[in-house]
Amino acid sequence: MGAEPRTIAELGRAFRxxxxxxxxxxxxxxxxxxxxxxxxxAFITVLAENARAQAQDADRELAxxxxxxxxxxxxxxxxxxxxxxxxxTTAASRVRAGHIATSDAVTVxxxxxxxxxxxxxxxxxxxxxxxxxxxxxxxPVKHPxxxxxxxxxxxxxxxxxxxxxxxxxxxxxxxxxSIRIPAAACGLVGLxxxxxxxxxxxxxxxxxxxxxxxxxxxSVEDAAIVFEVLKGTRPSPLDARSHEPAARAPAEPxxxxxxVLGGYFTALLDSEVAASFExxxxxxxxxxxxxxxxxxxxxxxxxxxxxxxxxxEAAAYHAATLDTRASDYxxxxxxxxxxxxxxxxxxxxxxxxxxxxLRQEVDCALESVDALLLPGLAVPATVLGKDTVRxxxxxxxxxxxxxxxxQLFNITGHPAITLPCGTTRGGLPISAQLVGMHTPDLLxxxxxxxxxxxxxx
Amino acid sequence: MTINVWLENAVRDAERRGLTALPAxxxxxxxxTATLRAADWNLDAAGGPxxxxxxDGR
Numbered sequence: 395m396g397a398e399p400r401t402i403a404e405l406g407r408a409f410r411x412x413x414x415x416x417x418x419x420x421x422x423x424x425x426x427x428x429x430x431x432x433x434x435x436a437f438i439t440v441l442a443e444n445a446r447a448q449a450q451d452a453d454r455e456l457a458x459x460x461x462x463x464x465x466x467x468x469x470x471x472x473x474x475x476x477x478x479x480x481x482x483t484t485a486a487s488r489v490r491a492g493h494i495a496t497s498d499a500v501t502v503x504x505x506x507x508x509x510x511x512x513x514x515x516x517x518x519x520x521x522x523x524x525x526x527x528x529x530x531x532x533x534p535v536k537h538p539x540x541x542x543x544x545x546x547x548x549x550x551x552x553x554x555x556x557x558x559x560x561x562x563x564x565x566x567x568x569x570x571x572s573i574r575i576p577a578a579a580c581g582l583v584g585l586x587x588x589x590x591x592x593x594x595x596x597x598x599x600x601x602x603x604x605x606x607x608x609x610x611x612x613s614v615e616d617a618a619i620v621f622e623v624l625k626g627t628r629p630s631p632l633d634a635r636s637h638e639p640a641a642r643a644p645a646e647p648x649x650x651x652x653x654v655l656g657g658y659f660t661a662l663l664d665s666e667v668a669a670s671f672e673x674x675x676x677x678x679x680x681x682x683x684x685x686x687x688x689x690x691x692x693x694x695x696x697x698x699x700x701x702x703x704x705x706x707e708a709a710a711y712h713a714a715t716l717d718t719r720a721s722d723y724x725x726x727x728x729x730x731x732x733x734x735x736x737x738x739x740x741x742x743x744x745x746x747x748x749x750x751x752l753r754q755e756v757d758c759a760l761e762s763v764d765a766l767l768l769p770g771l772a773v774p775a776t777v778l779g780k781d782t783v784r785x786x787x788x789x790x791x792x793x794x795x796x797x798x799x800x801q802l803f804n805i806t807g808h809p810a811i812t813l814p815c816g817t818t819r820g821g822l823p824i825s826a827q828l829v830g831m832h833t834p835d836l837l838x839x840x841x842x843x844x845x846x847x848x849x850x851x
Numbered sequence: 852m853t854i855n856v857w858l859e860n861a862v863r864d865a866e867r868r869g870l871t872a873l874p875a876x877x878x879x880x881x882x883x884t885a886t887l888r889a890a891d892w893n894l895d896a897a898g899g900p901x902x903x904x905x906x907d908g909r
Contacts, residue, residue: 698886705880725872733876736861737884738852744887751892 402562402616406464409456416456416467420449420511423469427513427560434536436545436554438474438484440514445469448511455509464619466509471561473552474515475522477596478502485598486530487520488722489715499596501565501607501624508623513561516551520727522567522600523708524548525575525796526776529724534778537579539821543775546579546796548572552610553580563611563620569600570700571800574812574827577610578771581814581823583840584610585617586800587833589807592624601707604700604804614840617811621833645842648682652828652843653759655768658693659799662785664773670816670824671769674847678767681846688759688766690802692751697794699752700801702737702745709734753806760808760831765839770812770825772798799827809833811840813847854881854888 399405399414408414424442431437452467474484477495484490498506505512517535519527527535527550535550537543538558545554549566553576556564566573568586577584585608592607599605609620654660654675660668679685690696709716712731720728759766772795773783782789803810808829815826826847830836858881865873 692890692892695886695890698883698890701880701883702887729870729873729876732865732870732873733880736857736864736877736880738857741884741887744890744893747892747894748887748890751890 401613402464402468402611402619403613405468405562406466409467410461416449416452416511417446419467420445420469420513423513423560426558430538430558430560433541434538434545434554434558435533436516436535436551436558436560437471437514438486438517438532438551439481441481441512445511445513452509452511462507462509463623465505465623467511468509468563469511469513469561470505471514471516471552471555471564472502472512473518473549473564473566475518475567475598476502476515476565478512478515481515483598484515484531485521486518486532488531489521489719491722495596497596500593502596504623504626505565510623514555516549516555516564518551519548519572520724521598521708521712522548522569522572523727523730525571525793526778527551528778529726531724536778537775540775542777543822544579544778546576546771546775548576549610550576553577553582553584556580556582556610556612563609563616565620565624566608566610567594567597567600568606568608568800568804569604570704570797570804573606573608573610574800574810575771575796578812578814578825578827579775579823581817581825582610582612583614583617583814584608584812585621585833585837586803586810587621587625588809589804591809591833593626599711601704602711603707604704606804614811614813614837614844618837618841621837645838646682647678647842647846650765650839650842651684651686651763652678652765652767653686653688653763655690655759655766656687657689658696659768662772662790662795662798663769664785666818667769667772667774667824671826674815674826675767677846677849678843681843683843683846685767686763688763690752690755690759692748692755693802695748696752696802696805697797699745699748700797700805702741703749703805705730705734706737706742707734709737749805752802756802756806756808756829757831760829764830765836766829768827768829769799770827771796774818774822774824803829809836811836813840813844815847816849854884857881857884
């Protein structure tokens with residue numbers, strides 16, 4: 395065997411070449427969980443015995459010629475918002491104490507049908523209402539590269555589990571950036587598909603009209619593989635004659651047009667992020683990509699629109715437990731939910747009107763290009779315990795800064811993907827983000843541009 | 852309801868319930884609400900400037 399498989403695609407080839415087995419790979423993931431989880435705190439629930447049994451089944455099926463496709467036998471983790479029959483869905487909150495799921499989420503059912511091995515359920519910001527994972531009933535997730543820093547959030551345990559080699563992919567949710575932010579902080583690929591594209595039945599909601607389900611992975615090809623399984627578009631293994639690669643064939647970079655979103659989206663960046671993003675744009679130009687500029691005229695209103703929709707919808711879901719079990723929430727999460735309870739209906743409706751305006755403006759920006767390009771995260775992974783982060787000569791609230799690059803596309807519903815594009819002098823990942831009109835087309839563009847965007851320099 | 856009246860009511864309610872850290876967050880929310888209400892997409896029932904601005908785009 396050559397190098398150890400790093401991606402799902404490589405692992406699939408190794409399985410089918412009989413170079414490794416699902417059992418051996420799953421065992422290695424479980425070993426890494428044993429070794430590193432006490433420090434990183436990525437998992438709330440580890441499902442070692444179930445995972446071993448699923449891996450043995452996968453090996454038996456593959457040996458017998460039943461191939462369920464590219465996720466068959468692949469160890470993955472699930473953010474602990476997804477129902478998995480017979481296990482707790484904690485949402486990282488004491489409010490959920492005693493909960494046991496009685497059925498699988500739709501996406502979990504699809505993952506099982508695709509032969510995925512579920513190694514465990516990952517830690518998150520309580521009820522996904524935050525970007526750092528510091529407010530969790532199970533303690534903070536720590537960044538695998540620097541335990542003094544956050545892995546990002548709210549799907550921080552998911553990102554940490556993939557970065558630390560405890561799983562090949564993780565399934566997260568993204569309401570304002572909760573897949574893309576931790577993926578960016580941990581140097582992974584994070585895909586938020588288009589709004590409503592993946593069924594969220596059986597997933598604990600945060601904001602019913604902003605929530606998205608998607609994968610955190612190590613490559614665009616892997617994101618495409620997991621996306622198709624989550625979406626339910628892969629054929630049944632019994633019907634399929636072959637399993638083609640999930641990603642569409644990459645195009646020529648020189649035929650692609652990308653517009654950089656400036657103004658608001660580049661005005662408040664860490665200096666190393668800004669420099670890395672500039673270099674990324676340069677590499678794309680060098681590869682022949684046509685790089686132009688675009689703007690969102692109402693960008694200054696994004697945060698106000700987001701806040702009034704997200705908090706009002708979250709408050710509706712949590713109203714009963716806020717009345718009866720308020721002390722079971724961490725205080726910062728409780729306070730944000732209480733803010734949502736005081737939003738007036740008329741202001742919620744104003745925000746919905748703003749949502750339409752912003753959606754039209756993103757559509758307009760995409761009119762003559764294949765994708766929009768902007769930084770994935772304005773700052774590298776932030777230090778745990780700090781509410782502010784220094785940018786230039788100003789201290790900015792961590793939460794506002796972390797949502798700044800991502801929340802627009804939850805509002806508008808456009809698919810967006812973050813890819814690593816460099817590292818800081820201290821070795822922390824920096825990320826770029828591509829935004830498109832349709833997820834399959836965006837994945838094609840991202841696969842084409844990935845060699846130019848992703849660098850470890 | 853004006854933002855000032857809304858904020859006064861919300862802060863009073865927070866204090867009554869002992870949520871001492873909430874008023875600062877409500878003040879931040881009030882700023883966001885002011886931004887939202889000033890946006891040029893809002894319609895004015897009297898057909899006033901808000902509608903004219905919205906029709907212009909920005």
